[in-house]
Amino acid sequence: MSENKKSSGFSRRQFLGRTAVAAAGITILPSHVIAGLGHKAPSDKLNIVGVGVGGMGFANLKNMEAENIIGLCDVDWKYAKGCFDHFPKAEKFKDWREMYDKLGNSIDGVVIATADHTHAITAAHAIAMGKHVYLQKPLTHTVYESRLLTKLAAKYNVATSMGNQGSSGEGVNLTTEWLANGEIGEVTKVEAFTDRPIWPQGLNTPENGQWVPETLDWDLFVGPAKMRPYNEIYHPWNWRGWWDYGTGALGDMACHILHPVFVGLDLGYPTLAQGNSTLLLNDCAPVAQSVKLTFPARSPKKKMKIKLPEVDVHWYDGGIKPMLPDGWPAGRDMNDAGGGVIFHGTKDKLICGCYGKDPWLLSGRVPNAPKFRRRVELSHEMDWVRACKESADSRIKTASDFSEAGPFNEMVVMGVLAVRLQSLNKPLEWDGENMTFTNLKDDETIKTVVRDGFKIHDGHPTFDKTWTDPISAKAFATELIKHTYRAPWSLPDMPA
Numbered sequence: 001m002s003e004n005k006k007s008s009g010f011s012r013r014q015f016l017g018r019t020a021v022a023a024a025g026i027t028i029l030p031s032h033v034i035a036g037l038g039h040k041a042p043s044d045k046l047n048i049v050g051v052g053v054g055g056m057g058f059a060n061l062k063n064m065e066a067e068n069i070i071g072l073c074d075v076d077w078k079y080a081k082g083c084f085d086h087f088p089k090a091e092k093f094k095d096w097r098e099m100y101d102k103l104g105n106s107i108d109g110v111v112i113a114t115a116d117h118t119h120a121i122t123a124a125h126a127i128a129m130g131k132h133v134y135l136q137k138p139l140t141h142t143v144y145e146s147r148l149l150t151k152l153a154a155k156y157n158v159a160t161s162m163g164n165q166g167s168s169g170e171g172v173n174l175t176t177e178w179l180a181n182g183e184i185g186e187v188t189k190v191e192a193f194t195d196r197p198i199w200p201q202g203l204n205t206p207e208n209g210q211w212v213p214e215t216l217d218w219d220l221f222v223g224p225a226k227m228r229p230y231n232e233i234y235h236p237w238n239w240r241g242w243w244d245y246g247t248g249a250l251g252d253m254a255c256h257i258l259h260p261v262f263v264g265l266d267l268g269y270p271t272l273a274q275g276n277s278t279l280l281l282n283d284c285a286p287v288a289q290s291v292k293l294t295f296p297a298r299s300p301k302k303k304m305k306i307k308l309p310e311v312d313v314h315w316y317d318g319g320i321k322p323m324l325p326d327g328w329p330a331g332r333d334m335n336d337a338g339g340g341v342i343f344h345g346t347k348d349k350l351i352c353g354c355y356g357k358d359p360w361l362l363s364g365r366v367p368n369a370p371k372f373r374r375r376v377e378l379s380h381e382m383d384w385v386r387a388c389k390e391s392a393d394s395r396i397k398t399a400s401d402f403s404e405a406g407p408f409n410e411m412v413v414m415g416v417l418a419v420r421l422q423s424l425n426k427p428l429e430w431d432g433e434n435m436t437f438t439n440l441k442d443d444e445t446i447k448t449v450v451r452d453g454f455k456i457h458d459g460h461p462t463f464d465k466t467w468t469d470p471i472s473a474k475a476f477a478t479e480l481i482k483h484t485y486r487a488p489w490s491l492p493d494m495p496a
Contacts, residue, residue, distance in 0.1 A: 040389040046108040046132075051096045051122050054079035054236060056136050057113030060163065062086070063381040070106060073099045078215035079236045094217050096122050100129065107131055109388050111381075113163070115245045117483075118223045120145035121491060127152045127160075128492045132388040134381065136163040137255035138247055139402070139409035143435050144482035144494075146413065150406030151495040159387035161380070161398040162405035164255045166355025167263075168376035168383055172399075174369075175260040175343075175352050175359045181369035182305040184345025184361065190261050191314045191322035194253035194339035194354070201241040201248060201318075202279060202287035204451045206231040224489035241285050247416050248285030249317040253354070254412045257339045259400075260356035261313060262408045264343075266304070267295050269432020270313075270411060275418030278318070282448040282468055288318020291415040294427075303372050315415055325349055327362055374399075417480050421446065424473060437477055445470035 040046070048064060049071035050057050061069055061083065073093040074080035084092055093099040100107070109132040112122050120140040123133050127149070139162050140146045153160045166172055179187065209229020212218045218230045225244045240246035261267065270293040277289035291314070298308040316322065321334055322342055334340050336353025343350040349362040361367065376383045376399055387398050397403065414430065421428060423446055429439040453464030485491070 040108075042386070042389055044389065046385060046388055047103075047106050048109045048111060049073065049090075049099060049103060049107050050083070050111045050113070051099070052112060052114030052118075052136075053083040055113060056163065057111060058083040058086070060111050060113060060134065060136070060381050063379050064111070064385055066382075067385060071099050071103045075218075075220040076213075076216045076236060078213065095220055097125075100125065104129060109134065109159075109385070112136060115221070115239045116247050116251060117141045117225050117245045120149060121224055121485075121489060123149055124152055124492050127156050127158055130156055130158065132159040132384070133402075134161050134163065134384045137409075138251040138412055139255070139405050141247060141251075141413070142481060142483055143410050143413055143417070145491070146406045146409040147435065148491060148494050150402050152492065153402040153406075155495045157392040159384060159390070159395060159398065160402040160405070161384040161387070162255065162400040162402070162409070163380070164259055164355075164400055164405070165380035166256050166357065167259050167399040168380040169355055169357060170375070171352055171356035171359055172260045172263065173371070173373040173375065175350065175356050176264040176373055177369045177371055178350060178359065178361075178367045179264040179343065180301075180304045180306070180372075181367065183348065183365075183367040183369060184343060184350045185347030186307050186309055187265060187311055187343050187345050188309055189312050189314070189344040190265070190341065191316070191344070192254075192257050192261065192339065192341045193316040193321045193334075194249055194257055195319065195335055196249040196253050196317060196338065197241060197285070197287075199238045199241050200233075201285045202281065203233065203241070203284045204281070205283045206233055222486070224483065224485035226486055243283055243285060243420070246285070247413060248289070248419075250289065250291065250315060250415045250419070251412060253317070253339060254315060254415065255409065256355050257341060258313070258315070258412065259408065260352060260359075261341060261343075262411060263404070265295075265311060266298050266301060266308060267311075267313075267411065268298065268407065270295050270414055270430055271432075273414050273418035273428045273430055275415065275420075275422045277419050277422065279452060280419065280422065280448060281452070282450050286318070286419070288316075288320055289419050290317075290320060291315040291418050293411065293414060293418070303370075325362065417477070420448075420480060421473070421477060423448070435481055437474075440474045440477060442472075442474065444473040446473045446476050447471070 046067045047070045048067050050061050051073045053072050053074050069087045069090045072090045073096045110126040111134045113136040123135045126133050210231050212230045272294035274292045277286035280286050293313045295311050297310050300308050338354040340353050352359040384398050428437050431438050447468045447470045449465050451466040455462050
């Protein structure tokens, strides 16, 4: 057994003891809370650690390098080498539990950019230790996990932000303000799309495993998901297309593209969900998919000069885009920086790109609506740093605080649920408050394709599909809403 494995095992035992203390209601507070009652002078530096630092985590940390980066954790030290080299003074770990144990009393904030399926567990335990959290999008892998982070962040009153950086941009501000001012009238339909996936999807599950690279701890990467043999088809980065680890193109990009829709139309929980796609496999996300989410009428907030009727939000990916509406400028590409949104209003249509960027009206008119949203002068990351340093009782929330990002992410992963339950061939009725589908019958079953068995025989394409055994649709849906974690991984309890 290597030194890394020995130290990791010891710290895991420490972590279990520490989380037991937190579960008993004794919060392990960051140093600045003890010293300054929750306030840290803007000139003082935060002690920040990163979990998952080989990709976006590295980019996020570079945007915070004016602070103290004291710890770096990644399951793949080859993939994370660039970050390790950039922050040579930071202590390095493979297991986040070991890092939380060893550096916990010194940590002020945690930046997390792991695979989607480990977002919730790394963030939830950090919050329960009283740490501020910056968490990459999508916020979580499931509806339940999103609800948990929303409630934990409120309970421990920490500064939080999801890594959908467009939420701090001017495009989202303008889109929201134009909608509120009634510039396009009432909106009953929205269409949105992305040009992704740009990683492989619609793939058969590998039949054989491969030797795990020496630099990678595969058991830690798999974490709470079911164990399967390592294959380079999953890691690095391509995990996005595999259901156990990612949420496909929808989870990856909807947190950017649909954010101005959620905020601008003050959406809550959908009541109906439908999905369809190209060939749906049991383990891998489809090549292309579409989703329709229906939201009930809402009561407009004070700043809104419009009614908020029932609205259908349509999503497309895998190269599919909405049809061009009448009056579209000839030659203008609907795809702006990776996707786009069309708000269909009773008076006009509002179009914006990915991240809500560069909104415009189809009529060509330029609105002059009152500005009521806070403008972020710093970067998305540094605005989170700013919030971390402010007193909890007077903190100005970030543009994607978990109080908003949590419910929004529930909308995003609901789209994934709709796609994965499409073989039921009916709109799914959703009770958002109780996180359950209300029209699934006890006798309904569902099965999915394990392998497509595609071959060419005498010039004719054929499929010899391998299917899963039929299982209860209710049981399948329940597992998608709240995963059963692989032992010994577990989440903190849901706050009341």
